[in-house]
Structures are given as structure tokens and as C-alpha cells.
Amino acid sequence: MTTRTVTCEPQNFRRVLSSMCTEPHPLARQAASRFLATNPGDPTTYRTVSKLESEVVERLGEVTGQSDVEGYIASGGTEANIQAVRAARDFHDVNDPNVVVPEHAHFSFHKAADVLDVELRTVPLTERLVADVDAVAAATDRDTVLVAGVAGSTEYGRVDPIPKLADLAAAVDAFTHVDAAWGGFYLPFTEYDWNFADAAVDTLTIDPHKLGQAAVPAGGFLTQSRKIMDTLAVETPYLESTSQATLTGTRSGAGVASAVAVLRELWPxxxxxxxxxxxxxxxxxxxxxxxxxxxxxxxxxxxxxxxxxxxxxxxxxxxxxxxxxxxxxxxxxxxxxxxxxxxxxxxxxxxxxxx
Amino acid sequence: MTTRTVTCEPQNFRRVLSSMCTEPHPLARQAASRFLATNPGDPTTYRTVSKLESEVVERLGEVTGQSDVEGYIASGGTEANIQAVRAARDFHDVNDPNVVVPEHAHFSFHKAADVLDVELRTVPLTERLVADVDAVAAATDRDTVLVAGVAGSTEYGRVDPIPKLADLAAAVDAFTHVDAAWGGFYLPFTEYDWNFADAAVDTLTIDPHKLGQAAVPAGGFLTQSRKIMDTLAVETPYLESTSQATLTGTRSGAGVASAVAVLRELWPxxxxxxxxxxxxxxxxxxxxxxxxxxxxxxxxxxxxxxxxxxxxxxxxxxxxxxxxxxxxxxxxxxxxxxxxxxxxxxxxxxxxxxx
Known part of the structure; x- marks a missing residue:
């Protein structure tokens, strides 16, 4: 081994009890290594990986109860949550947009509020460590553009009452977002109501690179609505595709390919x-x-x-x-x-x- | 080959004349494959890759003429450019922030303006296809928070007069950003003035996954100023590190490791x-x-x-x-x-x- 060799993380994952990422599935690893040199952010140049991305999104639709889903493979849950707030802010014509989240919402919502310059209203949890519906109701108003619930909270793995949150969002004409970044690959095997089939959910975060056992970076941003994707799109000169709805530009084909490989193998x-x-x-x-x-x-x-x-x-x-x-x-x-x-x-x- | 095998991009890169990404260097590929399961976004859990990230940043400082540089490995140039605009917006206390860019600025600046809700002022180029300094001067005012120049434009590979743009930025107390996402690994071998040593540059984008021959995703966001990193930081509960200045959360250790490997091998x-x-x-x-x-x-x-x-x-x-x-x-x-x-x-x- 020369000094030029970049050596591996010592005892990789052996004693890691703190991470929401995991050792990728062997097939995910293999696929990721094969696609290191591709960029789904430039779909006309990299056509194969672009088709694979459509397949991942479709398969994530199966996991989240919506066969006709739109979306893309993001750098991770943070990007997907930022995009949900961004879509809600830009879709709704209000003066002083606010976003209502329960206290256990991931810190990416604070980042989103900072980046997107929206007010974040954080409401307390019940004793059962889920969103307090009354508190959420009290926090929403006509300037609310998004109510977000967590399906598998970072700290305690709890699931908010998503259908009730969706009702509250609908009452003020706001979007409903579900952050299932971590929980999304466990929840289909539980009794929880959390996905597109269970409630009027507009956008949803589910990360293949967490419990999906794909390689980093493979986050998932999903929506039922073409309009929401259009809200996010900016024009793209000098790419032969015409617009880009992602927050990042160049994206990892490795993450996409690894997600396809492991979803084909493990779902359900x-x-x-x-x-x-x-x-x-x-x-x-x-x-x-x-x-x-x-x-x-x-x-x-x-x-x-x-x-x-x-x-x-x-x-x-x-x-x-x-x-x-x-x-x-x-x-x-x-x-x-x-x-x-x-x-x-x-x-x-x-x-x-x-x- | 079964239907479960995710096959490679056909004729990978063989006839690709349109991409600003490339086949990663063999050492970059190797390192990326070894670090697929790491996340520099969680530096206390993934300590090795976190140290490697500091090394990449330091080495990128050598490439960009500033030995004492701060920054991080981003998902790509788009994230780095968004972060430059974000830092400038948040650092300067003005009512109606605007960002001045030459017409050939990458479309990520339009995305940044949309996401960050700042005004983007796009000024024409000269006949030599670089930023028209007089037009930039005319577009700046007391609400200007950032003047950005391009060092290696996407369409024609041209380099803006960075020192002059930096002077104009300084005159209105704005930041200067250089987008060398593509050009950054060619420019050290030219006569151009483009980097931290050549002008009062506040932030700079340089992407190892483009001409640096690293694997996607490995963008670079650099700054001379600790204050700028602090402006970007948000608090991070449940990570044992205390704050996070990146736009994304979970990040790719593969990109970081591949950038170290190839920088050690190829620079200069x-x-x-x-x-x-x-x-x-x-x-x-x-x-x-x-x-x-x-x-x-x-x-x-x-x-x-x-x-x-x-x-x-x-x-x-x-x-x-x-x-x-x-x-x-x-x-x-x-x-x-x-x-x-x-x-x-x-x-x-x-x-x-x-x-």
C-alpha cells in the first residue's frame, strides 16, 4: 500500500449505531460502481441512467401507494424536503408564506426555511411523541403553504397522524408533505397511514440510500402532481433536455443505478x-x-x-x-x-x- | 446476465462530446467504490472520510491559489453556486438583494435566484464573449450582494476579467464569486487571472468531478472566509457535530474519496x-x-x-x-x-x- 492509496473507513459500519445510512446491498454496490461515470442530470447524453431513474421513481411509487407518481432521485432527504418547501412556496400566491411542522421534523426544514426565506412554525408533540393535531390546527392560517408530517422520526421513529395533517392542510389550501426519508421502506409492512394511498399527500420524501439499502447519494422526491414538478422546473440551455426540476444539477448515476438494482431485488x-x-x-x-x-x-x-x-x-x-x-x-x-x-x-x- | 442485472451505459463516453463530466480516473473509480457506504455529512460517525474531505479542500486551495481555504465537497457546481448566492444574500443586510452575472453565467444562477428569491441582473458580453465590465458596473448598486464571474464558460470556455469584476464588487461592498466549476483544473496552466491569488475573490466553485477527473458527485465550494462558512451553518441536533454549512445533508463519501485519490495522483x-x-x-x-x-x-x-x-x-x-x-x-x-x-x-x- 503506497501513500497514494486512499484507504477505507476503518471498521466500516462495524460499530455504527448512530447512522440512518447503512452498508449498501451487494447488488447496489455493484450497480453503483458500474455507473460512477454517468449523470442523470443530463438525460439526453446519459440515456440509460435516465431510463433507470424513471424506473426507480415508478418503483418508489409502488412503495408509497401511487402507481402514477412523478419525481426524481435527489442527493438525499434534505434536498427532497427543501424541494417540497420550495414547490409549496412557489405554487401558492401568498404574501408571507409559512410552513407548519411538528417539533421532531428533521433539521433540513430549518435549512429549507433559511434558504427559501419562509417562516417555519414548529408545533409541539403529544406525549406519544407525534404531532399534536390541535397545535398544528392552531398554527395554520391563510399564509400556510405547507403542512409537513414525519413518517419515522429521526429521534424516536414515530409516525405523525398523516391523514389528519392532510385534512388540516386542505382546510387552508396548503400542500401536505410527508417526510418518510428514513421510515419509507419499513412503513409498508406496518398498519400506519402514511402514504399517497392513505391520505391526500402532495409531496413525499423517501430515501433509497437509507432503509432502501442503495448507495449514497440516492434520496427520493415524489409527488402526485405534474404541476408541482413544473413549479420546480427552470430552463436549461446547452443541455438538450429543456428543463430541470431538481435542486442540484449534475447528479449521481451511481445512486440511481444502485437504487434500481436493490429495488428489483428486495421489493417487497x-x-x-x-x-x-x-x-x-x-x-x-x-x-x-x-x-x-x-x-x-x-x-x-x-x-x-x-x-x-x-x-x-x-x-x-x-x-x-x-x-x-x-x-x-x-x-x-x-x-x-x-x-x-x-x-x-x-x-x-x-x-x-x-x- | 439476468433481468436483475443493471447493465452499464452503452458505449459509455465513447461518443460523448457534449458533457462537462468525463470518465473518472482509475484511481478515482477505485476510491469511490471503496467509500460508497460513507457520509461526510455526518463527520463524527464517518471520521476517515471527513478527514479526507479536509484534505481535498486543502488541495483545492493549492489549485486555486489560497493555502488557507475553507469549504466543502458539494454535490456539484449548481450547489456551490447556490451556496455562493445564499452566503452573499444572508451576509449583507440589504432590503432587496440583487446578484449581477454576465449573460453566459450557468443556468444554476437562475435556479439560485429562484430558490433564494433574489433579483438576478444579467448583463451582456463583449464581442470577445466575456463579461462587459461597463455593463456590470452599470448594473451594480447598493443592493448588490454578489458579482459573479465565470472562469471557463459553459458555452465557449471563456474567462471573465475577474480582477475587474472584483473591484466593481468591492466598490459596492458586495461579494465576488468565481464559477470555475469546469475551468478550474485547466486554468492554473494558463495566463488568466481567475483565482484567490489573482483577485479579492470571496467564494469560488471548482468541480473535481469535471476536469478534476473524480467520480460524480464531487463539486467544490471554496471560500477564504470563516465568516462565510458561519453564515451558511445551521444547527444539527442528533448529529454529534454541531452545525452544517452544506446545502445537502447526507453527502457522498465516494465523491470525496475519489477526489482525494485523483488530486494526489495528478496535481499538478x-x-x-x-x-x-x-x-x-x-x-x-x-x-x-x-x-x-x-x-x-x-x-x-x-x-x-x-x-x-x-x-x-x-x-x-x-x-x-x-x-x-x-x-x-x-x-x-x-x-x-x-x-x-x-x-x-x-x-x-x-x-x-x-x-
Missing amino acids: DGYREQFETSMSDAEWLADALSNRGFDVVEPTLPLVAASVSERLFERLRKRGWRLSRTANGELRIVCMPHVTRELLESFVETIDELR | DGYREQFETSMSDAEWLADALSNRGFDVVEPTLPLVAASVSERLFERLRKRGWRLSRTANGELRIVCMPHVTRELLESFVETIDELR
Whole structure:
């Protein structure tokens, strides 16, 4: 190995319990490597990957309950959420646009509000850690252009009451957006109402590079409406295509190809099996932590939060565990596909050693 | 090969004369494949790739004449240009911010103006196809937050008089941005004044995934000023890092790793050789087209534009050449590293057959 070799992330994902990304599926890796030199942002030049992108969008439509869906593969959930706010702002003719989100909305909504210069109204959660519908109702008004709900929150994996949020949005003629960036590939195997089929959802974020097991970057921006795509489009001279609705310009063909490969392989049975395994592992972990006297937030999707001391948290990190915390300071374990039962057992063993 | 295999772009890059991306360098490909599962957007979890990103930024500082540079690896030039406009808008306290760009500025500035709700003032070019300094001066006022120049324009590869534009920006207390997304890896081997060392440049776009021969996505956003990075930062709960200055959230470790690998290998000699070869090929092509009676725009960087009939253009495309046009309808050939003399000879042969 020479100094010129760029060496790999040490112990790649081995002890990563904090990430909403995961080891890409082997077929996703393979496809990504093959398409490193393509750009779906220039569809006339790169026709094959452009067709693959249409296929991914169609398949994401199956995952989200809408066969006739429009959209594109974004750099990630942040871009998709920014685009949802942008479309809502530009579609509605109001003086002082505002966007209503529950407190657990991803920080990309704060970024979107900053970038797009709209007011962000953040409303509290209920005790069950989902959007408080009354608070959302109180926050909306005639200048509201978007009500966003989260389907699989970053901190606790909770799902907002999307149909009720959509009703509130409709009442003030605003768009409804669902951020299922993380949860979107688990939710089809649950009883939750969250997608285009369950409510009048205008736009939706679902990221193949999270639970979809595609390679980064493969986020998903979906909408039911051609008009929304048109709202986002700007003209593109010197590309032979005529307009571009994406926020970024050049885009990754690797992400697109990897998403196609893994969706063809895993949807729906492979994803269902992963969900069942991860959910059972999350429940096992919640019990294990609870049995040891930690205060655990009951997992409703495969994400476990538990109160641990600052001292224990730091000691666990020093032992090589890659961990993160909720805003309340709870330890937060995301049961991604690379987080196996064995890994969790070894994590709990470390806790037993350190307590 | 089963139906599940995602097959490669047919004849990848073989006849692509229209793209500002290219076949990544073999070392870039290798590094990208190794880092497909990493996310520099979460630097505490993915520490190795985060260190590599600092190295890329430092090396891009060498390319752009500023050893003490700040910045990050963006999804591409569009993101970097949007960020430049965003920083300028947010840094300056004016009522009705405007951004002054020459007519040949990339369409990402139109996207930026739309997204960020700033006025875009587009000023004409001189006969030499560069920004008309008097027109720029006339367009700036106390509400101007940014004057942008292009160093390697998309249509003709021309370089604006950056030091003069920087003076005009300074006169109204605005930022100066240089879009060297494409040209940045050729310009160090020319006499042009374009970078941080040549003028008071605040922000600069330079894309490793274009002439840097890295894999997509690897754009570059650079600045001399910590304050500008702070202007862009938003808080990041549940990431253990505290803030994020990027427009996107999750980002591609593959792009970062591939940029490090190729910069270590090619800067400066490899890039210089590529520039000399491509420049000489562009001049050969310009002569060949001129000798055949076509009206050619003299190449000053390796990009050739020539007037051809609509009929010839369509017939060339039907023969498999991937081509694009300038807004004036001229055929536009970008001499990227994959565009060899042999490829250009074969292209000219096709022209001879079809005329």
C-alpha cells in the first residue's frame, strides 16, 4: 500500500449505531460502481441512467401507494424536503408564506426555511411523541403553504397522524408533505397511514440510500402532481433536455443505478424480512436496556432511545461505538440492516462491563 | 446476465462530446467504490472520510491559489453556486438583494435566484464573449450582494476579467464569486487571472468531478472566509457535530474519496499534461472545422464551438454522437479527457461523410 492509496473507513459500519445510512446491498454496490461515470442530470447524453431513474421513481411509487407518481432521485432527504418547501412556496400566491411542522421534523426544514426565506412554525408533540393535531390546527392560517408530517422520526421513529395533517392542510389550501426519508421502506409492512394511498399527500420524501439499502447519494422526491414538478422546473440551455426540476444539477448515476438494482431485488419481500428482523431486534434491545434499569422510549419502528448517563455515553464511545443522542440527551440506536442481533448483544455486553 | 442485472451505459463516453463530466480516473473509480457506504455529512460517525474531505479542500486551495481555504465537497457546481448566492444574500443586510452575472453565467444562477428569491441582473458580453465590465458596473448598486464571474464558460470556455469584476464588487461592498466549476483544473496552466491569488475573490466553485477527473458527485465550494462558512451553518441536533454549512445533508463519501485519490495522483503535472493535450486537440479540431468552411469560435480553453446546419447536427446525432448546442445554435464540443484526438478524427470523418 503506497501513500497514494486512499484507504477505507476503518471498521466500516462495524460499530455504527448512530447512522440512518447503512452498508449498501451487494447488488447496489455493484450497480453503483458500474455507473460512477454517468449523470442523470443530463438525460439526453446519459440515456440509460435516465431510463433507470424513471424506473426507480415508478418503483418508489409502488412503495408509497401511487402507481402514477412523478419525481426524481435527489442527493438525499434534505434536498427532497427543501424541494417540497420550495414547490409549496412557489405554487401558492401568498404574501408571507409559512410552513407548519411538528417539533421532531428533521433539521433540513430549518435549512429549507433559511434558504427559501419562509417562516417555519414548529408545533409541539403529544406525549406519544407525534404531532399534536390541535397545535398544528392552531398554527395554520391563510399564509400556510405547507403542512409537513414525519413518517419515522429521526429521534424516536414515530409516525405523525398523516391523514389528519392532510385534512388540516386542505382546510387552508396548503400542500401536505410527508417526510418518510428514513421510515419509507419499513412503513409498508406496518398498519400506519402514511402514504399517497392513505391520505391526500402532495409531496413525499423517501430515501433509497437509507432503509432502501442503495448507495449514497440516492434520496427520493415524489409527488402526485405534474404541476408541482413544473413549479420546480427552470430552463436549461446547452443541455438538450429543456428543463430541470431538481435542486442540484449534475447528479449521481451511481445512486440511481444502485437504487434500481436493490429495488428489483428486495421489493417487497426482502424489505419485509428486514423490517421484521430489525423490529424484533429493536424490541429485544429495548427489553435488554429496560431490564437493566434504563428508561426506554418504546420503539414503534426499529429505533430505540434510552436514558443513559453522560459518563456511560462517553465511555461507550471511547470503546469504539459510534453513538448519537436525542435533543433530550437520550442514547439513540438506529436498527439499520447492518445492526445485527449479534452487534446489539455485543453492545449490551459492553454496557454490562462499563456500568 | 439476468433481468436483475443493471447493465452499464452503452458505449459509455465513447461518443460523448457534449458533457462537462468525463470518465473518472482509475484511481478515482477505485476510491469511490471503496467509500460508497460513507457520509461526510455526518463527520463524527464517518471520521476517515471527513478527514479526507479536509484534505481535498486543502488541495483545492493549492489549485486555486489560497493555502488557507475553507469549504466543502458539494454535490456539484449548481450547489456551490447556490451556496455562493445564499452566503452573499444572508451576509449583507440589504432590503432587496440583487446578484449581477454576465449573460453566459450557468443556468444554476437562475435556479439560485429562484430558490433564494433574489433579483438576478444579467448583463451582456463583449464581442470577445466575456463579461462587459461597463455593463456590470452599470448594473451594480447598493443592493448588490454578489458579482459573479465565470472562469471557463459553459458555452465557449471563456474567462471573465475577474480582477475587474472584483473591484466593481468591492466598490459596492458586495461579494465576488468565481464559477470555475469546469475551468478550474485547466486554468492554473494558463495566463488568466481567475483565482484567490489573482483577485479579492470571496467564494469560488471548482468541480473535481469535471476536469478534476473524480467520480460524480464531487463539486467544490471554496471560500477564504470563516465568516462565510458561519453564515451558511445551521444547527444539527442528533448529529454529534454541531452545525452544517452544506446545502445537502447526507453527502457522498465516494465523491470525496475519489477526489482525494485523483488530486494526489495528478496535481499538478498530470493535470498540466491533460490541459496541453486537450488544448492542442481543440486547436486541431477548430482548424479542421474551419478548413471545411464552418464558422468557428476560436477556442481559448479546450472547448470548440462551430456553426453547423440543423440538418448536419441531426444527422451527426443519428450516427450516435452525443452533441449539444449553444444558445446561438452552434455545435459545441467539450474536449474532456475522454475526448481523444482519435475520437475527434473519427468525428471529423463522420462530418466529411455526411456533408
